[in-house]
Amino acid sequence: MGGDGHLRPQLKDAMQPAVVMTGRSMSADLGRWRRRSRRVLAARIVLPAAIGLLLLAVVAQVGWRTYMAASRAPAEARTEIRLITPRFYGQSTDGRSFMITARSAVRDDADPRRIILEEPALTLDLGSPTPTRMTAKHGVYRQDTFGLNLKDDVRLDDGAGYRFASEESFVDTKTGDVRGESTMNGEGPSGQVQSQAYSVYDKGDRIVFRGGVRARFERQ
Amino acid sequence: MKRWTAAAVTALILSGMGAGGAAQARQSVSSAPIDVSADEQQTFNSTCTTIFIGNVEILQNRSRLRAQKVTIISAKRPGGETGCGAAQRMEAEGGVYLVSDQQNARGDRAVYTFSTNTAVLTGDVILVKGKDVARGDRLTVNTKTNDAKLESTASGQNAKRRVRAVFYQDDTQTPDAPAAAEQR
Numbered sequence: 568m569g570g571d572g573h574l575r576p577q578l579k580d581a582m583q584p585a586v587v588m589t590g591r592s593m594s595a596d597l598g599r600w601r602r603r604s605r606r607v608l609a610a611r612i613v614l615p616a617a618i619g620l621l622l623l624a625v626v627a628q629v630g631w632r633t634y635m636a637a638s639r640a641p642a643e644a645r646t647e648i649r650l651i652t653p654r655f656y657g658q659s660t661d662g663r664s665f666m667i668t669a670r671s672a673v674r675d676d677a678d679p680r681r682i683i684l685e686e687p688a689l690t691l692d693l694g695s696p697t698p699t700r701m702t703a704k705h706g707v708y709r710q711d712t713f714g715l716n717l718k719d720d721v722r723l724d725d726g727a728g729y730r731f732a733s734e735e736s737f738v739d740t741k742t743g744d745v746r747g748e749s750t751m752n753g754e755g756p757s758g759q760v761q762s763q764a765y766s767v768y769d770k771g772d773r774i775v776f777r778g779g780v781r782a783r784f785e786r787q
Numbered sequence: 788m789k790r791w792t793a794a795a796v797t798a799l800i801l802s803g804m805g806a807g808g809a810a811q812a813r814q815s816v817s818s819a820p821i822d823v824s825a826d827e828q829q830t831f832n833s834t835c836t837t838i839f840i841g842n843v844e845i846l847q848n849r850s851r852l853r854a855q856k857v858t859i860i861s862a863k864r865p866g867g868e869t870g871c872g873a874a875q876r877m878e879a880e881g882g883v884y885l886v887s888d889q890q891n892a893r894g895d896r897a898v899y900t901f902s903t904n905t906a907v908l909t910g911d912v913i914l915v916k917g918k919d920v921a922r923g924d925r926l927t928v929n930t931k932t933n934d935a936k937l938e939s940t941a942s943g944q945n946a947k948r949r950v951r952a953v954f955y956q957d958d959t960q961t962p963d964a965p966a967a968a969e970q971r
Contacts, residue, residue, distance in 0.1 A: 727832060728870055756870050757861070758820070760828065776828040780839070784821040784874070 649673050655682075657713065659743045663770070664693040667708060667715065667740075680710045689715060691743050692770065697726030699771055701738065701745070713741040721747065725771045728756040733765070744768050751776070758784040822846045825857075835861040835871035843879070849888050854897070855881025876900050883908065890916040892926060904931040912937070921952035 653672040658664045668688045675681040687706035691699040701724075703717035715738040723731040723745065731753035738745050745767040753760045753776075763778030776782075826841025837859045839845075845852040858878045861871040879897040885908070895910020908926040914937065915921075923937040941948035 757874075762828070772831060772833045774830040774832070776830075778826070780823070780825045780828040782823040782825075782828060782839075784823070 647673060647676070655708065657740055659691075660741055661743070661770075663691065663695075663743055665740050665743070666690045666693055669706070682708045682710065684708060687715070687717065689717075689738060689740075691738075691740075692726075695726075697771075699726055699743075699745075699767075700724045701736065703736070714739055723767075725767070727771065729774070730754055731765065743770060758782060819848045823857075832871065835863050837861070851884075851886040852879060852897070853882070853884040853886070854879035874901055883910075890914065894926065903929070905929055918955040919953065921950070923950040924948060 650672040651670075653669055655667040656664065657667075666689070667684070668690075669684040670686040672685070673683045675683060684706040685704075687703055687708070689701045691701075701717060701721065703721040704719035706718065707716045708714070709716075717736045717738065719734065721733050721736045723729075723733075723736070731747075731751055733747040733751040734749040736745060736747040746765070748764045751760075751762050751765045753765070760776055760780065760782040762776035762780045765777065766775045767773070768775070823839055823843065823845050825839035825843040827839070829838045829840070830836070831838075839857045839859075841855065843852075843854050843857045845857060856879070858880075859874050860876045860878075861874045864870050864872050877897075877899040879899075881895070883894050883897045885892040885897065885906075892908055892912065892914045894908035894912040897906060897908045899906045906926075906928045908928075909924065912923050912926045913920065914923075914926060921937055924940045925938040926935065927938070928935040937950050939946075939948055939950045943949075
């Protein structure tokens with residue numbers, strides 16, 4: 568073929584542009600390749616590092632939550648036990664029986680011996696012809712001390728004609744004594760009385776009014 | 788030994804207290820309500836006793852009684868009923884002052900019996916009406932009839948605690964007015 572002579576120009580023509588093109592594009596291709604190579608190299612470093620960081624974050628979060636859960640007790644679900652129209656019976660030290668009723672009663676979760684009463688009513692001296700009766704809007708009865716705290720619109724009727732109204736009162740169901748340390752308005756068979764505090768002792772026989780006593784007696 | 792003082796003296800005092808005193812007596816036995824203020828009140832239902840303690844002030848109509856302690860004893864209801872009835876007796880102790888429109892009286896102790904309408908003031912009794920003053924140991928007044936008696940425990944002319952009284956003449960008083968008119 569070389570002797571032919573007619574191929575030589577063809578080769579020459581064919582080879583001539585290739586040599587020229589290779590010289591210019593080689594450097595561009597090489598540049599592109601180098602840039603790609605650098606990106607690939609960077610990705611090979613960055614991506615495993617990112618994966619590593621993510622894994623580390625996940626492990627750290629799991630560890631942190633585990634630690635925090637261990638240090639904080641889980642919130643216990645409140646299981647409120649409400650008694651509707653409950654009735655408590657008891658007896659004082661001198662043998663007098665009493666009864667506490669209410670619209671509802673809830674035992675305090677924090678202090679099981681504390682019973683919170685709604686619209687409580689206390690009857691002292693059950694069975695006697697003149698029982699003492701007390702009512703209020705709210706009350707708290709302590710089973711350990713046998714004390715009944717009455718609050719809001721407290722009313723007392725001693726069965727002998729005396730009626731008192733005050734904002735709060737304390738009844739010691741063990742002894743049957745009643746005392747109130749707030750302003751008291753009362754009325755009896757012979758008139759009215761007002762004082763800053765009052766106490767009832769000895770089965771209602773002795774009634775003491777204290778502080779700024781004002782009484783009015785109607786002459787019979 | 789008690790010595791009755793001259794009835795004339797007490798009668799003079801009380802007549803001097805005049806119509807106002809009588810009116811006051813009528814008021815004191817009226818059915819008007821009695822207002823009491825004190826530091827403390829104790830009521831004993833079994834004995835029907837009410838005790839007022841500390842700066843006691845009792846007000847009925849325009850009459851006022853002040854004392855340190857006042858005890859009111861009421862009657863028990865008859866027939867075994869529970870509760871107490873009307874007041875029977877009132878005892879006042881400690882700087883007793885009786886104040887009315889016309890006169891003032893003070894003593895150490897006073898007892899008023901509702902059934903007999905009798906008030907007895909004892910101790911160092913001083914009775915004052917205007918400028919007139921009478922002093923003795925025991926003053927007994929029937930608040931219904933207005934009869935009064937001032938007594939002393941001392942006897943003898945030179946005894947220190949005899950009944951003493953000082954009266955001032957007042958020409959403007961009603962009983963003297965006719966006499967004044969006659970003089971003209």
